[in-house]
Amino acid sequence: MKRFLLLFLLPLFINSHAQTLQRRIEQAFQRLEKDPQMIYGTASLSVLNAVTGEVLFAGNGNTGLAPASTLKTITSATAYVLLGKDFTWETTLGHSGFVTADGTLNGDIIIKGSGDPSLGSDRYDKTKSALLLKRWTDALTRAGIKRIAGRIITDDRLFGTQTLPGGWPWQDIGNYYGAGPSTLTWRENQFDLIFKAGRVGETAVLLRTEPDMGYLKLVNEVTTGRQGTGDNVYAYSAPYSNTIYLRGTYGIDLKKTISASVPDPALDLAQHFRSWLKASGINAEVIRTARELESEKLPFQAATKILDSYASPSLDKIIYWFNQKSINLYGEHLVKTIAWKQAKEITTPDGVDVIKTFWSQKLGIDKNAMNIYDGSGLSPANRITTMSIVQILQSIKKEAWFSGFYESLPVYNNMKMKSGSISDVLAYAGYQTSSDGTPLVFSIIINNYSGSSSSARQKLFNVLDVLK
Structure with missing residues (x-):
């Protein structure tokens, strides 16, 4: 019962x-x-x-x-x-042409992406930008390449040229959280701006960027805000532009790094890879993106030899x-x-x-x-x-x-x-x-x-x- x-x-x-x-x-x-x-x-x-x-x-x-x-x-x-x-994205490093006895590559170095969002990111042990740049430099060294007579080409064509979804606000897209996707996203398509506050109402000094983004034109219109007003800095740019306008206020008591989005991630990767190669004793003068070459109707040969294939962290x-x-x-x-x-x-x-x-x-x-x-x-x-x-x-x-x-x-x-x-x-x-x-x-x-x-x-x- x-x-x-x-x-x-x-x-x-x-x-x-x-x-x-x-x-x-x-x-x-x-x-x-x-x-x-x-x-x-x-x-x-x-x-x-x-x-x-x-x-x-x-x-x-x-x-x-x-x-x-x-x-x-x-x-x-x-x-x-x-x-x-377990899905992963693959990024390959290869070259066209041939390497001469003195180590000259008569051809192009080509980095081809497939949309890895973590390439160069600091969030994972193996994706950090310095590790990848060294990995690719070591691959060139093993191939006997000491000088690149051709170009460094970053192949960013897979995702097309429409980098931003429709409807994203203009105020967002120049800032780190509004960075759009690229076939060759690099360092999460962002860089840091280091400011120093001045007097209230006067210019907040842009001390530097991290990493160095000297190839971009940064127009600083940021002023110093009153105590307690915090971060009201916005970056304004457009995809593939080389000019970024910095506007808003930076609180006088603020000590914060501001992050902006990179207008052309594939070009940014090419810039930093060229600098890394130069520091390693490998000379390369010309950098281009596949998007640029296609828009200018300039052909280039695909890589005939793959030197490195890199897989992203799993999904x-x-x-x-x-x-x-x-x-x-x-x-x-x-x-x-x-x-x-x-x-x-x-x-x-x-x-x-x-x-x-x-x-x-x-x-x-x-x-x-x-x-x-x-x-x-x-x-x-x-x-x-x-x-x-x-x-x-x-x-x-x-x-x-x-x-x-x-x-x-x-x-x-x-x-x-x-x-x-x-x-x-x-x-x-x-x-x-x-x-x-x-x-x-x-x-x-x-x-x-x-x-x-x-x-x-x-x-x-x-x-x-x-x-x-």
Whole structure:
């Protein structure tokens, strides 16, 4: 009889707890919607049982909102599925022509990329720029090359000349977080600016760049801001330009390195490789990119001898940093690589369409619920529903690679979740186990809130605390 009563009461107990959790989530969400910061804004929250997929709560779950960087979770999941956790990008070093007895290469040195987002990055042991430049220099030395009579050519053609997704703001693209993808991305397509504050209202002195970017024209219009005003420095440039305008204010008490994006990463790589070779006693005068040669209708011969083939870190290691540090550049590389490996035209729109089509076919998500334009969430034109996000995140829980994906998510508010923020947008998406042991997956987004972002963020945390 006791066993019978236990079996009878247990479902009622579980259902009661589920209803209690649902009610608490609903009340917390209603408080958020009624908050003065949300008078002109829109909020959306979707929560599923992470194992069964049961909808525990959906507040405006089918309303498309700008997701900011929480979109990275969808790009990551799609890359895991379509590329595989062990996928790598290959970069080759070779030459055309022939090497004479005195060590002169009568031909070109050619570095050919395939879209490795980590080439020259400091985030991984083997990708650091100095290690790769030495590796390639040693390869030339082993081949007996002491002088290059031809050119150093960086072959950046695979990803085409459209380096930026449509809709990225002009104020973003000159800064490190707005760096666009290149077939030959180098050092994450960014460099550092070292400023020294002057008097308030007067010029903030640009002391140097790291590394040396002497081939670029930097127009410094930055002034010194008042104490406590912080970093309001923006770099303005265009793809393939050699001029960067630096504008805004640098707080008088600020001691911070500012990072800008590199307008032509393949050319930057050629510049630094030539300098490294010269320091190593190998002379090379002319550097060109394959894009330049094609635009000028100047032919060049492909490498007839490969001297080195370098493989990037595996995809799971790329995605770890992609989500941990929210590197927009990595997302755009993933989108173009997905298009490439699905035999589509290698463009951002084609890669995005592959992502939308895949999840539409796999989970039945309406493609109109995923109105996205990039892989990183930087575009303010992106719109996606929180219900779409949680359906995708719930579906991948059973995948063999899920542990790697889960590890890539940062921790905020003592919760494993990806954050997202652009102008007037805050968002979080991730996983949480409730106090009664219910595994949850959630996505929360607010758009067009008013007031401070720190205050709005705390109010989102107050809602998410109910899931604990």
